[in-house]
Amino acid sequence: MRILIVDDSSTMRRIIGNVVQQLGVSKEDFDEAEDGVVAWKLFQEKNNYDVVLTDWNMPNMNGLDLVKHIRTADKKVPIVMITTEGGKGEVITALKAGVNNYIVKPFSADILKEKLDGLVKG
Amino acid sequence: MSMSQEEIEALMSGAESTEADETEEVSVDAQPDETTQGVQEEQQEDVQGDDVTAETEESTTNTSESEDDIDNIDDMLAGIDGIVDDGSDIEEGLDTNLEQKETKKDQSMEELIDSNQYPMPVKHENKVVNQLNEVADDSEEKASQIFDVLSFILDENNEIQNYNKNMGEFIDTQVLLLDALAKKFPNIDVFSQNLETAKTLVEDSKSLSSKIDGENNKVFEAMELMQYHDINRQKIERVMAVIRKLNSYLNGIFEDDNEKPEVQIAKHISGDSNDIVGADDIDSLIAEFSEEG
Numbered sequence: 541m542r543i544l545i546v547d548d549s550s551t552m553r554r555i556i557g558n559v560v561q562q563l564g565v566s567k568e569d570f571d572e573a574e575d576g577v578v579a580w581k582l583f584q585e586k587n588n589y590d591v592v593l594t595d596w597n598m599p600n601m602n603g604l605d606l607v608k609h610i611r612t613a614d615k616k617v618p619i620v621m622i623t624t625e626g627g628k629g630e631v632i633t634a635l636k637a638g639v640n641n642y643i644v645k646p647f648s649a650d651i652l653k654e655k656l657d658g659l660v661k662g
Numbered sequence: 663m664s665m666s667q668e669e670i671e672a673l674m675s676g677a678e679s680t681e682a683d684e685t686e687e688v689s690v691d692a693q694p695d696e697t698t699q700g701v702q703e704e705q706q707e708d709v710q711g712d713d714v715t716a717e718t719e720e721s722t723t724n725t726s727e728s729e730d731d732i733d734n735i736d737d738m739l740a741g742i743d744g745i746v747d748d749g750s751d752i753e754e755g756l757d758t759n760l761e762q763k764e765t766k767k768d769q770s771m772e773e774l775i776d777s778n779q780y781p782m783p784v785k786h787e788n789k790v791v792n793q794l795n796e797v798a799d800d801s802e803e804k805a806s807q808i809f810d811v812l813s814f815i816l817d818e819n820n821e822i823q824n825y826n827k828n829m830g831e832f833i834d835t836q837v838l839l840l841d842a843l844a845k846k847f848p849n850i851d852v853f854s855q856n857l858e859t860a861k862t863l864v865e866d867s868k869s870l871s872s873k874i875d876g877e878n879n880k881v882f883e884a885m886e887l888m889q890y891h892d893i894n895r896q897k898i899e900r901v902m903a904v905i906r907k908l909n910s911y912l913n914g915i916f917e918d919d920n921e922k923p924e925v926q927i928a929k930h931i932s933g934d935s936n937d938i939v940g941a942d943d944i945d946s947l948i949a950e951f952s953e954e955g
Contacts (some may be wrong), residue, residue, distance in 0.1 A: 549669050549892040551805040554813075555885055562882075597896065624896050631673055646889040649882060651667060 541658065543570040546579040546594040546606065547622070552645075556593055556622065559649045563656060576601025580609050584652035587649075589617055591659060593652075594628070596623035604637055618659040622647065790910075791902050798898045805891040812881050819874050819881075826874070830867040836860045 543560055545631055547553045553572045558572055563638075571586070573579035577600045579648065592610060597601040617638045626644040634642055641655050775782070782788040840857035847853055930938055939947070 547892075549895065551809060551888055552892045553808050554806075555889060570873065579737075588737055609931075627821055628669075628673065631670055634672070640673065644667060644670065645893055647667070648886060658863065 541569060541590045542588050543563055544578065544579060544582060544592045544594075545570055546573045546575065546592065546598070546603065548574050548595060548598040550574070551597065556652070559652045560593075560656075561566075563651065563653055575599050575601045576603060576606035576609070579606055583610060584613070588626045591656065592617060593622055594619065594620045596621060596625050596634070600612075604634065607634070607639055620652075620655055620659070761841060764928065791905050794898050794902050794905075795830055798895050801891060801895065806887055809885070809888065812885055816881050821877050826870050830864065830871075833860055833863045833867060837864060890912050 543565060545553050545560070546555050547556065551627070553574075556657075557567075557570060557572065561567065571582055573582055575598045576594075576644045579592075579594065580601065584593070594603040594606055601609075603623065604622060610617065610619060615638075619638065620641045620643060621634045621639045622645060624645045630643050638658060643651060643655060786792055837857065837860045840853055842859055843850075844853040844857050932938055
């Protein structure tokens with residue numbers, strides 16, 4: 541499974557990467573990006589991701605814009621928004637933009653595992 | 663108000679039906695307005711307190727004088743036989759003097775700040791947004807280092823777990839061997855004794871394995887808790903954004919749209935204090951001046 545992890549905090553990228561590794565994904569099978577611009581570039585170049593995990597508030601290009609960009613090129617790839625934005629309005633906005641699932645920080649590893657399992661099986 | 667994961671789940675399942683009813687509360691405009699801020703920062707950068715410069719010059723002069731003294735003493739000592747120079751006493755003395763001066767300077771500045779008499783000079787390190795930015799960056803760096811330590815513990819634990827597994831497998835074979843020997847030679851006590859020891863070691867190995875698993879779980883827990891670093895960083899960024907907006911607003915509201923040249927301000931105006939000269943004082947001053955002329 542190829543995963544793209546997008547977050548401007550290096551600590552968060554490592555936390556998410558760690559959970560993903562616990563699921564059996566090797567380090568070589570996931571890429572990291574510190575903002576939407578880098579992530580969009582990686583997505584276009586590699587074009588082989590099975591899941592995208594992205595933060596919302598990031599410099600240069602935020603997560604919501606990234607989701608919109610990805611959806612213009614790929615309607616199917618599952619996208620999970622992992623963010624501190626816990627408002628109902630934000631969740632709806634993200635869903636409308638094309639996010640498949642939504643996790644509010646702080647989250648437990650089990651929640652992320654559960655969501656990823658659901659997306660991969662579904 | 664924040665939503666719990668359960669509420670999000672409920673929302674996800676009913677998203678389609680609620681979408682039409684909900685009014686969007688989108689507040690994506692989280693990016694701070696930085697265009698004016700950069701210019702204002704540059705303008706403020708040049709403003710420096712004269713006394714700070716004077717103090718720096720004074721300390722530089724003192725230091726160079728002290729260095730000259732050391733050179734002279736060194737020359738004198740070089741001319742005397744049998745003296746071994748370790749240099750420590752003089753340097754220590756100088757260091758102590760400098761430290762004392764610095765401490766005194768810090769104390770006096772603190773006193774002035776405490777009595778609201780001495781605003782911090784507008785320097786890069788005193789600007790609030792810069793300070794907050796520095797805190798966020800430092801914290802990110804340290805969090806990364808903590809993560810390195812936790813990752814190291816996990817890796818080491820995995821290695822210990824592998825060693826333990828290998829030892830456990832070996833002890834299992836020894837238990838089988840000793841069991842067979844103890845049954846075949848029931849009169850030889852050493853077989854039955856070693857069998858008991860081996861069985862105890864098997865249990866110890868299992869216990870060690872579960873302890874390592876428990877420790878790994880605690881490390882994962884610590885890693886999860888480190889998410890609060892990111893959350894706190896975002897809280898700091900929110901404060902920084904407010905300060906930037908406030909800065910922009912205050913600069914805007916105090917801005918002078920007039921193109922009139924700045925008028926020199928009067929130093930003493932009637933009503934300011936009792937020190938203002940009266941008509942009599944002026945006359946006597948003029949008279950005094952005329953006499954001198």
